[in-house]
Amino acid sequence: xxxxxxxxxxxxxxxxxxxxxxxxxxxxxxxxxxxxxxxxxxxxxxxxxxxxxxxxxxxxxxxxxxxxxxxxxxxxxxxxxxxxxxxxxxxxxxxxxxxxxxxxxxxxxxxxxxxxxxxxxxxxxxxxxxxxxxxxxxxxxxxxxxxxxxxxxxxxxxxxxxxxxxxxxxxxxxxxxxxxxxxxxxxxxxxxxxxxxxxxxxxxxxxxxxxxxxxxxxxxxxxxxxxxxxxxxxxxxxxxxxxxxxxxxxxxxxxxxxxxxxxxxxxxxxxxxxxxxxxxxxxxxxxxxxxxxxxxxxxxxxxxxxxxxxxxxxxxxxxxxxxxxxxxxxxxxxxxxxxxxxxxxxxxxxxxxxxxxxxxxxxxxxxxxxxxxxxxxxxxxxxxxxxxxxxxxxxxxxxxxxxxxxxxxxxxxxxxxxxxxxxxxxxxxxxxxxxxxxxxxxxxxxxxxxxxxxxxxxxxxxxxxxxxxxxxxxxxxxxxxx
Amino acid sequence: xxxxxxxxxxxxxxxxxxxxxxxxxxxxxxxxxxxxxxxxxxxxxxxxxxxxxxxxxxxxxxxxxxxxxxxxxxxxxxxxxxxxxxxxxxxxxxxxxxxxxxxxxxxxxxxxxxxxxxxxxxxxxxxxxxxxxxxxxxxxxxxxxxxxxxxxxxxxxxxxxxxxxxxxxxxxxxxxxxxxxxxxxxxxxxxxxxxxxxxxxxxxxxxxxxxxxxxxxxxxxxxxxxxxxxxxxxxxxxxxxxxxxxxxxxxxxxxxxxxxxxxxxxxxxxxxxxxxxxxxxxxxxxxxxxxxxxxxxxxxxxxxxxxxxxxxxxxxxxxxxxxxxxxxxxxxxxxxxxxxxxxxxxxxxxxxxxxxxxxxxxxxxxxxxxxxxxxxxxxxxxxxxxxxxxxxxxxxxxxxxxxxxxxxxxxxxxxxxxxxxxxxxxxxxxxxxxxxxxxxxxxxxxxxxxxxxxxxxxxxxxxxxxxxxxxxxxxxxxxxxx
Numbered sequence: 021x022x023x024x025x026x027x028x029x030x031x032x033x034x035x036x037x038x039x040x041x042x043x044x045x046x047x048x049x050x051x052x053x054x055x056x057x058x059x060x061x062x063x064x065x066x067x068x069x070x071x072x073x074x075x076x077x078x079x080x081x082x083x084x085x086x087x088x089x090x091x092x093x094x095x096x097x098x099x100x101x102x103x104x105x106x107x108x109x110x111x112x113x114x115x116x117x118x119x120x121x122x123x124x125x126x127x128x129x130x131x132x133x134x135x136x137x138x139x140x141x142x143x144x145x146x147x148x149x150x151x152x153x154x155x156x157x158x159x160x161x162x163x164x165x166x167x168x169x170x171x172x173x174x175x176x177x178x179x180x181x182x183x184x185x186x187x188x189x190x191x192x193x194x195x196x197x198x199x200x201x202x203x204x205x206x207x208x209x210x211x212x213x214x215x216x217x218x219x220x221x222x223x224x225x226x227x228x229x230x231x232x233x234x235x236x237x238x239x240x241x242x243x244x245x246x247x248x249x250x251x252x253x254x255x256x257x258x259x260x261x262x263x264x265x266x267x268x269x270x271x272x273x274x275x276x277x278x279x280x281x282x283x284x285x286x287x288x289x290x291x292x293x294x295x296x297x298x299x300x301x302x303x304x305x306x307x308x309x310x311x312x313x314x315x316x317x318x319x320x321x322x323x324x325x326x327x328x329x330x331x332x333x334x335x336x337x338x339x340x341x342x343x344x345x346x347x348x349x350x351x352x353x354x355x356x357x358x359x360x361x362x363x364x365x366x367x368x369x370x371x372x373x374x375x376x377x378x379x380x381x382x383x384x385x386x387x388x389x390x391x392x393x394x395x396x397x398x399x400x401x402x403x404x405x406x407x408x409x410x411x412x413x414x415x416x417x418x419x420x421x422x423x424x425x426x427x428x429x430x431x432x433x434x435x436x437x438x439x440x441x442x443x444x445x446x447x448x449x450x451x452x453x454x455x456x457x458x459x460x461x462x463x464x465x466x467x468x469x470x471x472x473x474x475x476x477x478x479x480x481x482x483x484x485x486x487x488x489x490x491x492x493x494x495x496x497x498x499x500x501x502x
Numbered sequence: 503x504x505x506x507x508x509x510x511x512x513x514x515x516x517x518x519x520x521x522x523x524x525x526x527x528x529x530x531x532x533x534x535x536x537x538x539x540x541x542x543x544x545x546x547x548x549x550x551x552x553x554x555x556x557x558x559x560x561x562x563x564x565x566x567x568x569x570x571x572x573x574x575x576x577x578x579x580x581x582x583x584x585x586x587x588x589x590x591x592x593x594x595x596x597x598x599x600x601x602x603x604x605x606x607x608x609x610x611x612x613x614x615x616x617x618x619x620x621x622x623x624x625x626x627x628x629x630x631x632x633x634x635x636x637x638x639x640x641x642x643x644x645x646x647x648x649x650x651x652x653x654x655x656x657x658x659x660x661x662x663x664x665x666x667x668x669x670x671x672x673x674x675x676x677x678x679x680x681x682x683x684x685x686x687x688x689x690x691x692x693x694x695x696x697x698x699x700x701x702x703x704x705x706x707x708x709x710x711x712x713x714x715x716x717x718x719x720x721x722x723x724x725x726x727x728x729x730x731x732x733x734x735x736x737x738x739x740x741x742x743x744x745x746x747x748x749x750x751x752x753x754x755x756x757x758x759x760x761x762x763x764x765x766x767x768x769x770x771x772x773x774x775x776x777x778x779x780x781x782x783x784x785x786x787x788x789x790x791x792x793x794x795x796x797x798x799x800x801x802x803x804x805x806x807x808x809x810x811x812x813x814x815x816x817x818x819x820x821x822x823x824x825x826x827x828x829x830x831x832x833x834x835x836x837x838x839x840x841x842x843x844x845x846x847x848x849x850x851x852x853x854x855x856x857x858x859x860x861x862x863x864x865x866x867x868x869x870x871x872x873x874x875x876x877x878x879x880x881x882x883x884x885x886x887x888x889x890x891x892x893x894x895x896x897x898x899x900x901x902x903x904x905x906x907x908x909x910x911x912x913x914x915x916x917x918x919x920x921x922x923x924x925x926x927x928x929x930x931x932x933x934x935x936x937x938x939x940x941x942x943x944x945x946x947x948x949x950x951x952x953x954x955x956x957x958x959x960x961x962x963x964x965x966x967x968x969x970x971x972x973x974x975x976x977x978x979x980x981x982x983x984x
Contacts, residue, residue, distance in 0.1 A: 028592070029801070029859075029867065030578075030954060032532035035592040039525035042596050046603050047518035054514060066611055066838035069619035076861075081593045084861055085600050088854060091616045092604045096512075105607035105848060110510070110517040111563045114524050116602030118567050120595040120803035120855070121528050122574045125587035129548055130929070134573045137551035162644040162805065163846045173693060188697025189671050204847060207821060211655060211845075213695035215670025315848070319511070321602035322850045323644065339689060356548035363693075364645045365686060366587060366797070368804045372570060373602070377511075379558075379566055385511065447612070472512060 041082050049089050053097040054473065059450025060100050061093040093453060098474045099482070101467045102453040104287055104420070109319035109385070115376040116321050119369035126367040127359030135369040136356050142375055146312065147328050149292045149383065151305030157332020157355065160370050161362050163323035164286035164313050165204040170327055170363050171309040172208045172251060174338040175280035178308075179250040183342045194218045194242050195251040198230040198265055200258035202284060217247070227414050228263035228459065230254070235273050251280040256301060257288040260457040260466065261413060262420035264288060267303030275306070283307040286325065288418050290317040293386035297394055300417055308334065314374040317393060317419070318386050324370045335361045389472060393419040396469040400479045407483055413464045422457060422464040425486050436463035438490065445489050452482055523564050531571050535579040536955065541932025542582050543575040575935060580956045581964070583949045584935040586769055586902070591801035591867075597858040598803050601851035608849040609841030617851040618838050624857055628794065629810050631774045631865065633787030639814020639837065642852050643844050645805035646768035646795050647686040652809055652845050653791040654690045654733060656820040657762035660790075661732040665824045676700045676724050677733040680712040680747055682740035684766060699729070709896050710745035710941065712736070717755050731761060738767040738783060742939040742948065743895060744902035746770060749785030757788070765789040768807065770900050772799040775868035779876055782899055790816065796856040799875060799901070800868050806852045817843045871954060875901040878951040882961045889965055895946045904939060904946040907968050918945035920972065927971050934964055 028034045052058045064072070069091070078084040094100060095107045124132035139160050147156035161167050172195070177183075182190040193214050197205050199221040209218040220238050225231045235252075242249050252274040254265040267283060274281035283289065283304055289312035291297040292304070304310060309329050315322035329335045336353050338361060359365050377385050397419045404410045404423045413422035424439045439456070443465060446452050457466045467482075510516045534540045546554070551573070560566040576582060577589045606614035621642050629638035643649050654677070659665075664672040675696050679687050681703040691700040702720050707713045717734075724731050734756040736747040749765060756763035765771065765786055771794035773779040774786070786792060791811050797804035811817045818835050820843060841847050859867050879901045886892045886905045895904035906921045921938070925947060928934050939948045949964075 030536075030589070030591060032529045032536060035532055035596070036525060036529035038592060039529065039596055040522055042599065043518060043521035043525055046600070047514045047521065050514035050517055050603070054512075061612070061615075063612075064615055066615070066618065069615050070622050073616075073619050073623055073861075078861060081596070081858060081862065084858060085597070088600055088616050089604065092606050092851075093613060093615070095605055096603075103607050103609070103613055103848075105605055105613065107512070108603060108605050109512060110520060113599060113602040113605075114517070114521055114563070115567070117524065117595060117599040118528070118570055120598030121532070121578075121590060122571065123577055123587055123590050123595075123797070123803050124574050125585050125804065127585070130543070130545075130935075131575060131585055131587065133543075133546055133548070133551050133575070134555075134570050136548065137555050140552050141555055162648070163848060165845055165847050166644070166648065169693075169845075184695060184697065185692050186698050188674065188700060189695040192670065202847070207845070210667050210821075211651075212693065213666055213671040215666065216668050218670060313848075315605070321605045322607065322848050323846070339692075363647055363651075363689070364805070365647050365684070366585075366645060366795075366804050369574075376563060376566060379555075379560060380563065453612075 038081055042085055045082065045086055045089070050096055053094045056097065056099065058094060058097065060097045060453045061447065061450055062091060063448050064091070095470065098471045098478055099452045100471055101469060101474070102455050104316045104468045104470060105322060106315050106317070106319050107471045108321045109377060111376045111380070112320045112373045115372040119372045122369060124369050126369065127365045129356040132369060135371045136358055138371045138375040139358065140355070142371055142378060143326055143328055145378060145383065146326050150289070150310055150328065152328065152330050155332055156328060156330055157335055158326060158328035159335070159358050159362055161325050161327055162364055162367065163325050164202070164284070164311055165207065166363055167286070167311040167325045167327040168204050168284055169208040169211060170338060171282045171311060172212065174309060174329070174334055175251040175282060176212065177337045177340070178334060179278070179280050180248060185339070186341045189213055192217065192247045194220055194247040194249050195253055196220045196222055196235065196238060196249060197253040198222050198224055198255050198258060200224050200228045200260060200263065201253060201255045202259045202286065205253055205284065220249070224263070228258050228261045230265040230270065232266060232269040232273065239277060249277070249279060251282055254281070254283045254307070256283050256285040256304065257418050257420070260459045261422050262288060262416065262418035263414070264300045264417050267301060267307070269303070271303045271306035280309070281307045283310045286311050286313045287316050290386065291390050291394070291418070293383045294390040295387070296391050317390055318374065319377065319389055320374045324374055392472045393469045396474055396479070397421050399476050400467060400469065403479055403483060409487065410483065413459055419469040421467045422459055423467070424463070424465050425490055438493065439463060439465055441493055442486055442489050446485060451485060520563055524567055527564065527568055527571070532578055535576045538579065538581065540576060540579065542579045542935045543929065543932055544573060545930050546573070577952065580953045580960055581934045582953055583951060583956070584937050586798045586950045586952065587804060588797050588799070588801050589953045590803050591859060593858045593862070594802045594855045597854040601854045604851060606851050608851065609847045611838040614851060617853045618840055620853045620857040621840065622837070624853055624860060625808055625810055627860060627865065628808050632771070632792055632810065634810065634812050637813055637815070638810060639817055640808060640810035641817065641840050641844055643807050643809055644846055644849065645807050646684070646766070646793055647689065648845055649768070649793040649807045649809040650686050650766055651690040651693060652820060653764045653793060654694070656791060656811070656816055657733040657764060658694065659819045659822070660816060661760070661762050662730060667821070668823045671695055674699065674729045676702055676729040676731050677735055678702045678704055678717065678720060678731060679735040680704050680706055680737050680740060682706050682710045682742060682745065683735060683737045684741045684768065687735055687766065702731070706745070710740050710743045712747040712752065714748060714751040714755065721759060731759070733762040733764055736763070736765045736789070738765050738786065739770040739900050739902070742941045743904050744770060744898065744900035745896070746782045746899050749783060749789070751785070753785045753788035762791070763789045765792045768793050768795045769798050772868065773872050773876070773900070775865045776872040777869070778873050799872055800856065801859065801871055802856045806856055874954045875951045878956055878961070879903050881958050882949060882951065885961055885965060891969065892965065895941055901951040903949045904941055905949070906945070906947050907972055920975065921945060921947055923975055924968055924971050928967060933967060
């Protein structure tokens, strides 16, 4: 440990010196992983990793950063195809530095005039792309889980018979959602105290989209058992396969029964920017609220999530008593003091990281990013379908592809074990990063195409690599893997 | 708008070029505000600010960043004395850039080995400083509001008679907290569906600390009315004045009644690193959970919040059914898949921004930062007390000082109007940034000393400036301000 030198830690020339060195370090890193001269990730055991950092000692900050970079997972590697976290565009990353230096707190307007105004504009742009009218409104918040919770709190505020904010829960509440939805909807329900009975799971069809024919009976059963159903949640897309629920049908049902219609588009709502793919979202313009992450498909560092309301005035009802809200309707809603509407009090200047892309390219970058990644997924699905040893789980709708290695000679009871082992060996080699998932209780490998510079060649090599590793594993009845 | 050039947006040499230019821009900015050649903030009306950004057009990203910097509030200005958001240390800001480029998602270990390990270590360091034993544990999360909500969800999971996660609310729940606590405790209670009856506010003494003599009757009354009280929340410190509740007395009471004892130390728990000030936290080592923001006193960009549990195993109970939890106790708790314990699924690599300070200076920087800012507050309080025209609200315990301009000749009914106007004019001039607050229904100006290079001279000039502005306002019965 070194003595504390405040003159260094806050000195502009120290910032300049270390900053330039860091920029070179990161640019070199981007070059190396971009050209695949580095592995995608180096696997270490968690306890080993802790031990490493406990005993590590660095001569200067640069050595520390270099080690952080080397040991992290490398999303900028074109063979990173794992979880749907963005490969960050240059200017979006650099804008995060601007936000970190300025550190405006955002809870009230004075503490973040620039970012408050930019949020307003960016939300407007998104609302327009979604097909909302001029009365739409919203804000950015720290991640999809928080945004979905916030939207469901609004639903609760608007749709219950009693004022839950003031009176507490006075009746059993529930919502309807696909069984393939992200777990954060379940969490939100339980956080609000609705329990497991508060989440009514609707089965999905073979493409993992909500089977809306099951909605009426599920709804009636809930009502008959005394539950007040407040919301219907659509997934765009679902967690495992990226499937889009038929939003128009959901909107019809929600409208008929006066339910709040929320769309968790954390991953997929971004396709609204693409003329080629936006049809997937047909009906989203009828949602009461939509969540979308800039930090998934749109090249932005996390957490940068938009929550947009079709009727912007609803956003003021989330954290307010009904009486307050009525009062406010006759007064200015102070849209610019965003902390009144976000779960966070202090919030970082997350908007800078997305606005920089918008101010420079309009929505063109967003559109082309979506199309590039979705097209890649289509290409990969074709490759899988053209390879007799592989199975495709379902035709991809977004940039997610679930598939597995399943040659005819592998007994079906060994398929999961074999694919688990394949993935394990591949990520241990650092050659690719891909994940695994369960779809309808079956095991699949899961690819999310995130890197705009991943090529068809990379995808072909992945399939070859899987075959090579499988042959290395040898007979599938080998004791080491069964 | 310019055509989309993916080869620019993801090209390492573009990153290098723009990165170096940005470093110079930010270093120049830090120089200028450090030497007070810039204003602290430029006040614009919210709608004007939106209009500005809607019509602005920038030749390149650098021009955009320059404008963002110019129009934001300048926390690195030594006369920034407003909300308690950190003036960020150089290496902490630069580490945010590392995190933004790498963008590891953190929900599972593979997606963030480095940051997972560093969180483990940093939480251990904090736990040790707080006086917790080896069984302590925790994680970082996106802000104090989220962290407090998470801790209270744990309290609910551990202390209720029924399994709320599974069964939903089955009895009226409540917690005890000081009337001077941060509003996020109230929000958390209402989010969980407890309603206003779920928050039992304990009055404070003249120093805005919880008056623990009121606890027994409040508790008995709650029980008598059929509420299940699950938690007692201490503030360290309170929102308006930064007052510390007597934590040992709270711990006694919580222990006697088997309540979860949570301490919201978002602002003040950082004093645990200072031998000089840590006595303020006496008793915190008996808390079940403690929240502390690195992005307040500790020079780190937001949001970077620690939630530490005295018994780390409790952290696994927040989002789990009791049955699951029992099951897990016999298995590995997978501490390294942090998404199981945090409200967020994807989380950013926030730890890098604080760990960089720890790996270099141990806890010395944290200690000296706390002491510098607290000492400044003491100096300012002395200046106020030495100036007959000023009143001190209460002796500061932390780096927050509430005071006002109140010469004898100003009628008491005009004091608020006068001080509001003084603050308005001062922040409009951009000379200083300070805020206002209500303490026991009275209006006060509020200073939070955040900048380690603020001097006693700056503080003297603030008082002179207030007097000058007051005289400019003129007779306080002037119609324009009454």
